[in-house]
Amino acid sequence: MTGGGKIANVYQTDRVAKKEEAPMSQSPVLDNPLKEGIRIERAADPCAMVIFGAHGDLTKRKLIPALFALYIEGFLPREFCVVGMSRTKMTDDEFRLSMKDSLQQFAPDIPFDQDKWDRFASSIYYLPAHFDEPGGLHELSQLLGTLSQKHGTQGNNLFYLSTPPSLYNPILDRLAESNLVERRKGLTAPWPRIIVEKPFGRDLETAVALDERLHGVFKEDQVFRIDHYLGKETVQNIMVLRFANGIFEPLWNREHVDHVQITNAETIGVEGRGAYYEEAGNMRDMIQNHMLQLVSLVAMEPPISLAAEATRDEKAKVLRSIRPFDLNNLDKYAVRGQYGPGYIAGQAVPGYREEPKVAKDSNRETFTALKLHIDNWRWAGVPFYVRSGKRLSKHVTEIAVHFKKAPHRLFNLNFVDAAELIGPNILVMKIQPDEGISLKFATKQPGTTTKLRWLSMDFNYGTAFGERTPTAYERLIHDCISGDATLFSRSDAVQASWELISPVLEKWESEAPKNFPNYAAGTWGPPESDELLADDDDVWRSL
Numbered sequence: 001m002t003g004g005g006k007i008a009n010v011y012q013t014d015r016v017a018k019k020e021e022a023p024m025s026q027s028p029v030l031d032n033p034l035k036e037g038i039r040i041e042r043a044a045d046p047c048a049m050v051i052f053g054a055h056g057d058l059t060k061r062k063l064i065p066a067l068f069a070l071y072i073e074g075f076l077p078r079e080f081c082v083v084g085m086s087r088t089k090m091t092d093d094e095f096r097l098s099m100k101d102s103l104q105q106f107a108p109d110i111p112f113d114q115d116k117w118d119r120f121a122s123s124i125y126y127l128p129a130h131f132d133e134p135g136g137l138h139e140l141s142q143l144l145g146t147l148s149q150k151h152g153t154q155g156n157n158l159f160y161l162s163t164p165p166s167l168y169n170p171i172l173d174r175l176a177e178s179n180l181v182e183r184r185k186g187l188t189a190p191w192p193r194i195i196v197e198k199p200f201g202r203d204l205e206t207a208v209a210l211d212e213r214l215h216g217v218f219k220e221d222q223v224f225r226i227d228h229y230l231g232k233e234t235v236q237n238i239m240v241l242r243f244a245n246g247i248f249e250p251l252w253n254r255e256h257v258d259h260v261q262i263t264n265a266e267t268i269g270v271e272g273r274g275a276y277y278e279e280a281g282n283m284r285d286m287i288q289n290h291m292l293q294l295v296s297l298v299a300m301e302p303p304i305s306l307a308a309e310a311t312r313d314e315k316a317k318v319l320r321s322i323r324p325f326d327l328n329n330l331d332k333y334a335v336r337g338q339y340g341p342g343y344i345a346g347q348a349v350p351g352y353r354e355e356p357k358v359a360k361d362s363n364r365e366t367f368t369a370l371k372l373h374i375d376n377w378r379w380a381g382v383p384f385y386v387r388s389g390k391r392l393s394k395h396v397t398e399i400a401v402h403f404k405k406a407p408h409r410l411f412n413l414n415f416v417d418a419a420e421l422i423g424p425n426i427l428v429m430k431i432q433p434d435e436g437i438s439l440k441f442a443t444k445q446p447g448t449t450t451k452l453r454w455l456s457m458d459f460n461y462g463t464a465f466g467e468r469t470p471t472a473y474e475r476l477i478h479d480c481i482s483g484d485a486t487l488f489s490r491s492d493a494v495q496a497s498w499e500l501i502s503p504v505l506e507k508w509e510s511e512a513p514k515n516f517p518n519y520a521a522g523t524w525g526p527p528e529s530d531e532l533l534a535d536d537d538d539v540w541r542s543l
């Protein structure tokens, strides 16, 4: 890779990364990559990455493809190796073969090259183990010692929790009883780090308990709570858009913003994950983590620097500034829904209660809409509306900042068609399926009379840069190996988000909804979701 660098850290340009294929420990070492004309951005530390749960879905679909993409694009350190662990008995070669099959099946956009794969795969190892049995990591300690010598990983170990959350505590017990997590006083290396997959608890109490357990083994700066939303290009671009441009930030406040809408709409149902969804529901699955992270990025103050803690401080402040829900009038601020049977793209689909492993009388929410108030100087009086749901009519995730209308209607109804009524300017940050930005504004139609039309200026990541966009996992794994925690959730922010939503979940779980299912698959959720905005004369964007 040459040029701007796909994983260039937009926040920290002083860190460095290699920009050519890194054949890990087998590669010739460049004395000074700068001399070779290679642009340097960030350095990923030498390390061994241990994946707990390596026979699972996440490893196949996301982790190994991300690592291979990082490898072929030169972003992995030369001194790197992977150890996969799970119950299934396999040899190194069997594991490598199964990972190669998964790569070709799940990541067809990554150019496959057999030679490169062979070099990459020679640094992948597999070790079967039962994490819930004492001594389960004994062999791992020995293997990592050997690999540290063989691959030059310098004793740095990155542990990735890619297992069901019920195994987090047993794995932390195993790590605590091993010699793998020692951190010598005053030294930053060798380091242990741990990546934790969501869910980070299922309410405030369990989130605090998980943090205590993690902090019993790791220091907070060694804990990387992954939220793959934060690895998406547009999400990272929110900060660049706001703080690298002069024109937006002066408008980014209560004087000029009427309200903000954040939508996460999925057309799919629970896709065979009924048992998981029955436990979690939409609020835990989407709102507590992804949606509140988006709120904090849109609403945060400029950080004092691009250091990880400076950004994370500002995001945490936003979460702490969100007004607690008025539980006596909860319906005015929080709406839950569950889909019934309906149609998606003309195809009949079953209701949630008809899905496999879902109770026939389930009260689990598959849709949530919230009206949030951020009680601070910048946002007083500006509602942030957040909605997320399954089996909605379109697959789209976006943030729409609705600006206030022009103060005086110079161009009144005589200048516009009824269908083109002049509304507010809206800045939309599109997160998926297409990543990009669009700005909606009024313009004059060509002609001898003054007729106005509503148009948008669009920027699309895919077409604008013409490069493959790295997946969120590529970005985040690379950041973790480089020790950059900016895009990971910090303990206090996770707890602040649970403090906000746990009381709502408790109330919902103590009072059965009267009208579930309350929206048909293929619609935009229950009518109550519209009422949430009606008090302020707002309406959801028609997507």
Ligand SMILES: NC(=O)c1ccc[n+]([C@@H]2O[C@H](COP(=O)([O-])OP(=O)(O)OC[C@H]3O[C@@H](n4cnc5c(N)ncnc54)[C@H](OP(=O)(O)O)[C@@H]3O)[C@@H](O)[C@H]2O)c1
Residues within 6 Å of the ligand: 052, 053, 054, 055, 056, 057, 058, 059, 061, 062, 085, 086, 087, 088, 129, 130, 131, 132, 161, 162, 163, 164, 165, 167, 197, 198, 199
């Ligand atoms: N899948 C995704 O796309 C995705 C996306 C976001 C987050 N996540 C999160 O990532 C984590 C992993 O998800 P997943 O979908 O990969 O789970 P999964 O497919 O159920 O895989 C679980 C893994 O854990 C291993 N395992 C289970 N019990 C074990 C034990 N007692 N000892 C040793 N190994 C054990 C399994 O090994 P065997 O197969 O050998 O029994 C398997 O490798 C979860 O926390 C999930 O919430 C997943």
